[in-house]
Amino acid sequence: MALSSSRAIARIPAVAVNRSCRRHFASKPQANPFAKLRKPLVVGGKHYEYFDLAGLKDSRLYSLPYSIRVLLESAVRNCDQFKVTEQDVERILAWEQTSKTPTEIQFKPARVILQDFTGVPAVVDLAAMRDATKRLGGDPSKINPRVPVDLVIDHSVQVDKFRTPDALDQNLNLEMQRNRERFIFLKWGQTAFNGLTIVPPGAGIVHQVNLEYLARVVFNNQGLLYPDSVVGTDSHTPMVNGLGVVGWGVGGIEAEAVMLDQPISMVVPQVIGYKLTGKLPAQATATDLVLNITNALRKKGVVNKFVEFFGPGVAQLSLADRATISNMSPEMGATICFFTVDDKAVDYMKLTNRSAEQIAWTKEYLKAAGMYRNYADPAQDPRFTDVLELDLSTIEPSISGPKRPHDFVPLKSAKSDFVKCLNNEKIDFKGFGVAPTQRSKSASFNYQGKSYSLNHGSVVLAAITSCTNTSNPNVLVGAGLLAKKAVEKGLVVPPFVKTSLAPGSGVVTEYLTRSGLLPYLEKLGFGVVGYGCTTCIGNSGPLPDEVVEAIEKNDIVAAGVLSGNRNFEGRIHPNIKANYLASPPLVVAYAIAGNMQIDLMNDPIGTGKDGQPVFLKDIWPSADEIQKTVAENVVSSMFSEVYAKVSKGTPQWNALPAPPPSSLYPWDAQSTYIHNPPYFANMTKQPTPVTKIDNAFCLLNMGDSITTDHISPAGNISKDSPAAKYLMARGVDRADFNSYGARRGNDEVMARGTFANIRLLNKLIGTQAPKTVHIPSGETLSVYDAAMKYQTEGRPLVILAGAQYGSGSSRDWAAKGTYLLGVRAVIAVNYERIHRSNLVQFGVIPLEFVPGENADVLGLTGKEQFSIDLGPIDSVRPQQHVTVKVTGNPKITEFKTLLRFDTDSEVTYYKHGGVLHYVIRETIGEN
Numbered sequence: 001m002a003l004s005s006s007r008a009i010a011r012i013p014a015v016a017v018n019r020s021c022r023r024h025f026a027s028k029p030q031a032n033p034f035a036k037l038r039k040p041l042v043v044g045g046k047h048y049e050y051f052d053l054a055g056l057k058d059s060r061l062y063s064l065p066y067s068i069r070v071l072l073e074s075a076v077r078n079c080d081q082f083k084v085t086e087q088d089v090e091r092i093l094a095w096e097q098t099s100k101t102p103t104e105i106q107f108k109p110a111r112v113i114l115q116d117f118t119g120v121p122a123v124v125d126l127a128a129m130r131d132a133t134k135r136l137g138g139d140p141s142k143i144n145p146r147v148p149v150d151l152v153i154d155h156s157v158q159v160d161k162f163r164t165p166d167a168l169d170q171n172l173n174l175e176m177q178r179n180r181e182r183f184i185f186l187k188w189g190q191t192a193f194n195g196l197t198i199v200p201p202g203a204g205i206v207h208q209v210n211l212e213y214l215a216r217v218v219f220n221n222q223g224l225l226y227p228d229s230v231v232g233t234d235s236h237t238p239m240v241n242g243l244g245v246v247g248w249g250v251g252g253i254e255a256e257a258v259m260l261d262q263p264i265s266m267v268v269p270q271v272i273g274y275k276l277t278g279k280l281p282a283q284a285t286a287t288d289l290v291l292n293i294t295n296a297l298r299k300k301g302v303v304n305k306f307v308e309f310f311g312p313g314v315a316q317l318s319l320a321d322r323a324t325i326s327n328m329s330p331e332m333g334a335t336i337c338f339f340t341v342d343d344k345a346v347d348y349m350k351l352t353n354r355s356a357e358q359i360a361w362t363k364e365y366l367k368a369a370g371m372y373r374n375y376a377d378p379a380q381d382p383r384f385t386d387v388l389e390l391d392l393s394t395i396e397p398s399i400s401g402p403k404r405p406h407d408f409v410p411l412k413s414a415k416s417d418f419v420k421c422l423n424n425e426k427i428d429f430k431g432f433g434v435a436p437t438q439r440s441k442s443a444s445f446n447y448q449g450k451s452y453s454l455n456h457g458s459v460v461l462a463a464i465t466s467c468t469n470t471s472n473p474n475v476l477v478g479a480g481l482l483a484k485k486a487v488e489k490g491l492v493v494p495p496f497v498k499t500s501l502a503p504g505s506g507v508v509t510e511y512l513t514r515s516g517l518l519p520y521l522e523k524l525g526f527g528v529v530g531y532g533c534t535t536c537i538g539n540s541g542p543l544p545d546e547v548v549e550a551i552e553k554n555d556i557v558a559a560g561v562l563s564g565n566r567n568f569e570g571r572i573h574p575n576i577k578a579n580y581l582a583s584p585p586l587v588v589a590y591a592i593a594g595n596m597q598i599d600l601m602n603d604p605i606g607t608g609k610d611g612q613p614v615f616l617k618d619i620w621p622s623a624d625e626i627q628k629t630v631a632e633n634v635v636s637s638m639f640s641e642v643y644a645k646v647s648k649g650t651p652q653w654n655a656l657p658a659p660p661p662s663s664l665y666p667w668d669a670q671s672t673y674i675h676n677p678p679y680f681a682n683m684t685k686q687p688t689p690v691t692k693i694d695n696a697f698c699l700l701n702m703g704d705s706i707t708t709d710h711i712s713p714a715g716n717i718s719k720d721s722p723a724a725k726y727l728m729a730r731g732v733d734r735a736d737f738n739s740y741g742a743r744r745g746n747d748e749v750m751a752r753g754t755f756a757n758i759r760l761l762n763k764l765i766g767t768q769a770p771k772t773v774h775i776p777s778g779e780t781l782s783v784y785d786a787a788m789k790y791q792t793e794g795r796p797l798v799i800l801a802g803a804q805y806g807s808g809s810s811r812d813w814a815a816k817g818t819y820l821l822g823v824r825a826v827i828a829v830n831y832e833r834i835h836r837s838n839l840v841q842f843g844v845i846p847l848e849f850v851p852g853e854n855a856d857v858l859g860l861t862g863k864e865q866f867s868i869d870l871g872p873i874d875s876v877r878p879q880q881h882v883t884v885k886v887t888g889n890p891k892i893t894e895f896k897t898l899l900r901f902d903t904d905s906e907v908t909y910y911k912h913g914g915v916l917h918y919v920i921r922e923t924i925g926e927n
Contacts, residue, residue, distance in 0.1 A: 118233035208504030242323030244341030252812030265905035273384030276313025287583030295408035462591035470504035479584035480517025490609025499525030536564035538715030701862030707808035754817030806835025
């Protein structure tokens with residue numbers, strides 16, 4: 001019963017949370033009213049139980065999208081009339097109606113997954129919450145994860161060493177040295193908190209480890225079977241949707257609440273059906289497909305929506321291809337991109353060495369529960385809010401960039417697109433602001449005894465990296481075969497190009513070695529440098545000094561090409577202005593070609609050893625070559641061998657000491673990595689909500705697409721930044737600064753790093769710099785120094801921003817840092833889902849301009865003062881209108897905004913000062 005686009009449910013603008021069937025809470029948990037739906041299931045002679053949704057005897061069940069059925073099962077299983085109620089079940093069953101307007105439900109995910117950049121501050125917060133609980137008279141041991149939590153250390157490794165045989169070992173040793181304090185703290189956390197499992201460094205990228213090893217697909221909890229579901233502190237958590245697991249990224253703050261048995265308060269999502277037909281052509285890769293889909297869904301507009309794939313084309317995609325698509329859900333704007341479990345998903349479970357018993361109960365349970373499907377059978381298609389269609393045979397090679405992942409560029413147009421960006425005198429998403437007289441500039445330099453030159457578009461970094469592609473054997477084997485053909489032709493990559501291969505797990509190295517392809521990649525510079533996110537998250541490490549000097553002295557628009565999912569300006573490397581996402585084979589091809597101004601479809605990419613030009617078509621592997629190599633070399637035993645080693649940990653990890661077991665962490669005041677945050681210092685047993693902000697100054701006035709990289713960068717700490725000054729004052733050498741991401745366990749560093757991105761464009765100063773104007777004095781200061789000056793003066797702050805505020809990676813520090821700078825409200829055109837939620841959950845008010853208005857339309861300069869009054873806290877309602885009063889501007893005295901507290905629970909969290917404060921008070925109340 002697929003709902004065609006002509007009969008699509010119309011999107012109704014969000015104006016208020018639906019209060020029909022208003023939620024009524026019991027004063028304490030009650031017996032589950034759906035307990036009678038618990039039914040037996042016998043698989044392989046063993047007895048299990050499950051909640052049989054068919055027992056609801058409700059015909060609406062069978063038209064629900066499969067992803068919504070997972071939410072329904074969770075609500076039925078967890079219904080206690082306290083945190084999850086019968087109203088939640090009814091609202092999910094009524095999905096076709098309740099998804100039309102913002103209707104709140106409560107969802108309890110089965111588990112939480114963390115990476116270390118966000119995981120360390122989450123464990124720091126839990127430790128600080130224990131201190132606060134004890135100070136307020138509670139039992140600190142009650143602050144403990146109550147659902148399974150897996151923390152994968154993958155964000156710490158940096159590409160310091162490359163193109164050397166021992167680069168992997170050197171980078172791992174440097175990772176252990178730099179992050180010793182963080183890792184010791186995590187080892188304490190593993191023993192201090194029940195249910196917390198640490199996957200040590202060197203194992204791989206969190207999402208690939210999740211896909212290959214951690215994902216349950218179906219949980220077996222003492223004989224009770226239910227769907228796996230997960231939230232993670234990384235925006236690419238939806239990658240596991242490709243395996244039929246509902247999961248998405250949340251901020252660290254929200255993840256901590258889930259760990260502590262709080263449900264996620266969410267709005268019933270619309271579900272966009274994406275029908276796939278046909279088959280990918282031989283020259284196209286899964287990367288080309290996902291970049292095309294990303295572009296289409298961005299145009300469609302799927303923020304806060306689920307996307308669910310169906311149609312016969314799905315059956316043509318490998319599980320790895322599906323995971324590649326799901327991985328880029330955040331870039332598409334979607335909450336999830338879901339593929340229901342089918343025979344190919346089960347085959348993948350076999351390949352990745354899940355046990356025969358687990359596979360048996362998974363398949364039988366999902367069939368019994370109505371959550372297993374055959375994509376070739378249209379009778380199994382559910383209804384959708386709207387439907388898009390794509391013929392896979394139309395996909396062609398492509399890249400995305402130069403500054404955003406959804407700026408899709410067909411490969412045949414890549415050269416002309418770059419030239420167009422170069423000729424655009426404006427600095428924007430498709431422009432570099434290069435003056436006409438400077439467009440043909442070149443820069444000569446010497447490197448390793450030879451002379452080279454750079455011009456605009458020169459590729460100085462090429463990285464096979466990121467969970468998006470390194471989980472996919474097809475594209476990695478494709479890159480290896482291309483490298484083999486290139487080496488055999490005599491092609492080379494210039495030695496100054498920073499090349500790297502960072503596999504998502506050790507399995508990748510195993511099959512590249514077994515197939516004999518790794519040596520060819522190594523000859524072109526793509527040796528294994530580490531197992532982690534590396535370049536995709538800004539851990540690209542330094543470029544050669546000679547290259548940096550040539551770029552800086554001549555203002556060269558240098559290029560980077562990576563097989564990642566994020567290419568925001570300033571993220572990959574501060575000296576690289578043009579960054580393109582591409583498939584692993586194209587990363588190798590661009591490294592050889594050396595410049596974005598070469599047309600890979602028509603121009604030669606190099607000269608062979610026979611003196612003849614070599615074209616991309618000469619070295620591009622056929623689909624048959626790739627499939628044959630994958631079939632012969634990717635085998636189940638690799639997964640069991642690799643993950644057996646992972647569970648044991650590396651010798652470096654095992655050699656680390658850990659503090660003695662204790663419920664309270666022994667904070668070290670001298671540590672520059674782990675610091676007890678001040679969030680709960682003045683906390684009392686009863687909440688004291690702030691609903692009135694008087695005469696606030698504007699800290700920053702910004703435009704559209706301010707990402708979490710702008711707000712809370714993860715990469716290098718600039719030598720002139722407030723964070724650098726803080727570290728140097730404590731005796732930390734510049735070489736040991738590490739990255740902001742690695743120091744997220746220290747609030748002193750992270751507050752100073754908030755809005756420290758050198759590409760931050762603030763209208764108050766009119767140029768790219770991490771600076772602002774202190775309005776009362778007129779001084780231009782770093783954002784941190786200005787904020788501290790305002791705090792000393794007792795002045796509250798607001799931020800003005802444009803559309804898509806907070807897009808990019810989920811980062812709790814983008815909200816925490818904002819709060820610590822003294823910002824009490826953000827007024828934006830609209831928000832990225834996770835960042836808006838994080839602001840609320842850390843006590844910052846998110847307001848939206850009414851449609852058609854923004855700071856520029858209203859004539860706001862950012863030099864005004866702003867007053868905001870929400871009214872008495874008990875009368876605050878989700879998405880109410882709030883009037884902002886303005887002084888200091890004769891053109892405007894007030895304007896209307898929409899309060900983006902989207903649910904009653906968010907109002908409650910704000911009342912308490914944030915979700916963590918709420919959990920502490922709830923825990924003390926339980927005592």
